[in-house]
Amino acid sequence: MNIIVCVKQVLDPEIPPAKFKIDPATKKVIPPPGVPPVISVFDERAVEAACRLKDKQGGKITVISLGAAQAAEVVKHTIAMGTDEGFVLQDEAFEDLDSFGIAYVLGKAIEKIGAYDLVLCGRQSADWGNGQVGSILAEIMGIPVVTLACDIEAADKKLKVKRIVKDGYEVLEAPMPSLITASSELGLPRLPAGMRIMIAARTQVPVWKAADIGAQGPELDKAKAHTEVTGLSVPSRKTECEMISGDSPGQAAENLAAKLAKLL
Amino acid sequence: MDNKGVLVCGEIVEGKLAPITIELLGVGRKLADELGEDLSALLMGGKAGGLGQEAIAYGADKVYIAEDSLLDSYNSDAYTQMAADLCQKELPSIVLLGHTDIGCDLAPRLNGRLGGGLAMDCLELSLDSAKMLVSTRPVFGGNAHATMVSKTARPQMATLRPKTVPPAKRDDSRKGEVIPVEGKLDPAALKVKVVERIKEEVEGVKLEDAEVVVSGGRGIGSAQSFEMLRELASVLGGAVGATRPACDEGWAPMTLQIGQTGKVVSPKLYIAVGLSGAIQHIGGCLGSKYIVAINNDKEANIFNVAHFGIVADYKEVLPALTAKFKELLSA
Numbered sequence: 257m258n259i260i261v262c263v264k265q266v267l268d269p270e271i272p273p274a275k276f277k278i279d280p281a282t283k284k285v286i287p288p289p290g291v292p293p294v295i296s297v298f299d300e301r302a303v304e305a306a307c308r309l310k311d312k313q314g315g316k317i318t319v320i321s322l323g324a325a326q327a328a329e330v331v332k333h334t335i336a337m338g339t340d341e342g343f344v345l346q347d348e349a350f351e352d353l354d355s356f357g358i359a360y361v362l363g364k365a366i367e368k369i370g371a372y373d374l375v376l377c378g379r380q381s382a383d384w385g386n387g388q389v390g391s392i393l394a395e396i397m398g399i400p401v402v403t404l405a406c407d408i409e410a411a412d413k414k415l416k417v418k419r420i421v422k423d424g425y426e427v428l429e430a431p432m433p434s435l436i437t438a439s440s441e442l443g444l445p446r447l448p449a450g451m452r453i454m455i456a457a458r459t460q461v462p463v464w465k466a467a468d469i470g471a472q473g474p475e476l477d478k479a480k481a482h483t484e485v486t487g488l489s490v491p492s493r494k495t496e497c498e499m500i501s502g503d504s505p506g507q508a509a510e511n512l513a514a515k516l517a518k519l520l
Numbered sequence: 521m522d523n524k525g526v527l528v529c530g531e532i533v534e535g536k537l538a539p540i541t542i543e544l545l546g547v548g549r550k551l552a553d554e555l556g557e558d559l560s561a562l563l564m565g566g567k568a569g570g571l572g573q574e575a576i577a578y579g580a581d582k583v584y585i586a587e588d589s590l591l592d593s594y595n596s597d598a599y600t601q602m603a604a605d606l607c608q609k610e611l612p613s614i615v616l617l618g619h620t621d622i623g624c625d626l627a628p629r630l631n632g633r634l635g636g637g638l639a640m641d642c643l644e645l646s647l648d649s650a651k652m653l654v655s656t657r658p659v660f661g662g663n664a665h666a667t668m669v670s671k672t673a674r675p676q677m678a679t680l681r682p683k684t685v686p687p688a689k690r691d692d693s694r695k696g697e698v699i700p701v702e703g704k705l706d707p708a709a710l711k712v713k714v715v716e717r718i719k720e721e722v723e724g725v726k727l728e729d730a731e732v733v734v735s736g737g738r739g740i741g742s743a744q745s746f747e748m749l750r751e752l753a754s755v756l757g758g759a760v761g762a763t764r765p766a767c768d769e770g771w772a773p774m775t776l777q778i779g780q781t782g783k784v785v786s787p788k789l790y791i792a793v794g795l796s797g798a799i800q801h802i803g804g805c806l807g808s809k810y811i812v813a814i815n816n817d818k819e820a821n822i823f824n825v826a827h828f829g830i831v832a833d834y835k836e837v838l839p840a841l842t843a844k845f846k847e848l849l850s851a
């Protein structure tokens with residue numbers, strides 16, 4: 257089974273809110289110094305889903321990451337988890353792409369990779385969180401899509417997918433090839449271990465430029481122009497917190513209950 | 521640009537217009553009036569026909585009814601095909617959906633097929649001076665808000681987060697047109713088969729409807745200790761919620777996750793226990809009237825958004841809190 261996983265490198269989403277800074281003029285986030293970027297959480301779970309499928313039926317997992325040259329680090333992280341090879345898609349022309357632009361470039365890279373039975377993406381990125389790339393990519397490639405997967409099985413050229421909904425889940429059957437987006441309910445990703453870490457460390461991750469995958473010219477320009485960010489701001493939400501005390505935590509609890517009972 | 525008008529992709533829940541659809545009709549009406557254009561709605565499903573007049577009462581000028589039985593419950597391929605066909609024929613300038621199970625799946629696919637510009641999970645929708653749709657949405661987990669526009673791509677699309685705007689006012693004297701959608705779905709184009717749907721019912725009050733939510737995080741430590749939260753919730757007639765790590769650990773069912781990628785709740789009282797208040801979590805509870813934090817780390821971010829707090833081990837707080845509430849509420 258040939259699986260392609262799309263992963264994104266993001267600013268660590270779990271930095272304390274106090275460290276989160278933006279430049280409203282350029283509408284960009286200023287990365288806090290000394291905090292290394294990480295693989296986007298849902299993409300990591302997509303990689304985990306791919307590794308589980310490979311554990312069961314064998315196959316090959318190829319990872320692509322569109323971003324800066326440093327995105328090689330997240331590709332290596334996935335290799336340490338169990339993927340087989342990866343490519344970084346980096347080009348000046350790829351800067352500031354919107355969801356359509358990203359999906360277009362990923363589609364071109366997938367065309368170049370060739371045969372695949374399954375494409376996996378995260379449900380949304382941990383930074384801009386647009387939640388569209390997987391679905392647009394599937395539409396561009398003309399393959400079926402199942403979003404928000406929490407479990408994937410493959411048998412007889414078919415994919416059985418459990419998909420999260422508000423009050424439970426659905427079980428769907430999709431043909432191969434299809435695109436599936438992974439949700440966190442898939443479960444925790446494996447930790448890289450042993451030999452795999454060494455293999456990953458030795459891996460050279462090739463960089464594909466716009467020309468290498470034919471993602472350029474008017475086609476790229478057209479793909480880019482769907483949405484534009486016109487403003488970025490940090491909402492102020494400081495609340496005055498009244499600390500409730502007492503001689504003991506139990507006493508504080510009673511004081512709190514008395515206070516709340518009046519408000520409710 | 522030939523695109524004109526605002527289209528709301530409606531949802532039907534238990535034979536009625538979903539609350540989010542009524543909210544969207546309110547926003548859609550405002551936008552359509554500002555543009556001087558029509559507001560239309562698309563309703564899909566075997567029972568959609570009976571709701572046409574209702575959508576008109578809530579503000580629609582035109583209601584498209586797609587009554588195919590293949591649309592009775594959500595099917596991604598079928599809904600995408602039906603909605604895309606209608607959009608390609610009617611060429612709306614703006615298409616609005618709910619940020620719901622259906623909207624989250626349908627909107628990006630529809631956008632992929634139509635080549636528009638989409639903003640997801642919007643908190644606010646308005647028009648700029650050039651009468652283009654401006655969508656405001658949380659980004660970076662809620663650390664920031666971004667505004668987005670589509671300068672040239674059409675339709676301009678957005679999913680709106682439920683309960684961010686008031687529902688449209690009903691006016692049964694309003695007049696409009698109910699239009700059956702012609703053209704059938706091609707069953708062969710439905711590539712993904714729905715095998716089954718499993719409901720994981722949680723006992724007691726539904727999280728989204730609860731007036732009180734008692735939420736636990738990684739600090740709770742075990743599935744067993746979550747019982748303490750359930751007791752407090754039941755005394756208050758409320759529901760239990762959880763952070764992602766608590767769900768990951770299996771201490772609480774996944775359907776109870778609150779936050780950016782879980783449920784959004786806005787109860788009167790939100791009691792956050794043993795959770796740090798990560799931005800992606802509090803995005804799901806900031807609409808609460810009162811937030812109470814119980815955490816043994818006084819630096820925890822949850823105290824920055826809480827109205828009341830106790831710095832202590834929750835195990836020493838909850839039993840007394842539950843007992844006192846029991847006493848006060850029975851008096």
Ligand SMILES: Cc1cc2nc3c(=O)[nH]c(=O)nc-3n(C[C@H](O)[C@H](O)[C@H](O)COP(=O)(O)OP(=O)(O)OC[C@H]3O[C@@H](n4cnc5c(N)ncnc54)[C@H](O)[C@@H]3O)c2cc1C
Pocket residue numbers: 269270297381382383661736737738739740762763764765766777778779780781782783793794795796797798799800801804814815816817820832833834835
């Ligand atoms: C893209 C993205 C989406 C996400 N979506 C969500 C989401 O929807 N919902 C969500 O919840 N998270 C989400 N997360 C995860 C989120 O970033 C945090 O990791 C998570 O919310 C932290 O959970 P927590 O507060 O339970 O755990 P922690 O951050 O580990 O906090 C545990 C807290 O418990 C306190 N504590 C420990 N012991 C005790 C005790 N005995 N008594 C009192 N207090 C104690 C500690 O002081 C600490 O503050 C998302 C993350 C990303 C990147």
